[in-house]
Amino acid sequence: MNNEMVRRACHAIGMDNKQPFYKYGEKHFISYRNYSVSNRLGDEYFDKMESEGLAESDRGKQSVTYYLTEKGFQWLEKECSMVIHAKNRPEKKYHLNKYDEEQIIEIWAWLKKKEIYTSEFPEELDVAIWLDTDAMESFFEYFGNEENPVPARIYQNAILVLFSDVLDFKVTGMQIWSFRPHGMREEW
Incomplete structure (x- = not known):
């Protein structure tokens, strides 16, 4: 089940449409979105992520929209061995002397x-x-x-x-x- 959760989380942040890149020997990805929409019954994998605090949902009459939480981004970074950048996440600053x-x-x-x-x-x-x-x-x-x-x-x-x-x-x-x-x- 974990592999399917990773696949769905990657889809939610747009990783199936855009490639990661390497900088300073690390793999990086810039997310251009953070959502995945399913039918009104929901998605079992995202529901599992939500129960673990990795995602949140907005349940409407016709559909359910899921969003990764900060904990979800951190989990996905570990699963994919990369740094994930998104508009709502602070950019890591390096110490400059x-x-x-x-x-x-x-x-x-x-x-x-x-x-x-x-x-x-x-x-x-x-x-x-x-x-x-x-x-x-x-x-x-x-x-x-x-x-x-x-x-x-x-x-x-x-x-x-x-x-x-x-x-x-x-x-x-x-x-x-x-x-x-x-x-x-x-x-x-």
């Missing part, structure tokens, strides 16, 4: 000086650095080297690099974005 903060500020200053576009990148819980052809060479000379190249994704009109990939410590996108200098261009 003074050197880490200085490194982030220094990179923001360099990006601002070079007028390189950036944007929030919620898909990856990161900040996207958009490099056009004029910015690529100087960026990779400044940040990359042959032994430790910076990963990049090629798009039609630009190269995308994730801000955290140029750092040597763990940090969330929200933490990176909080150090953004005033007047930084934000859109590509």
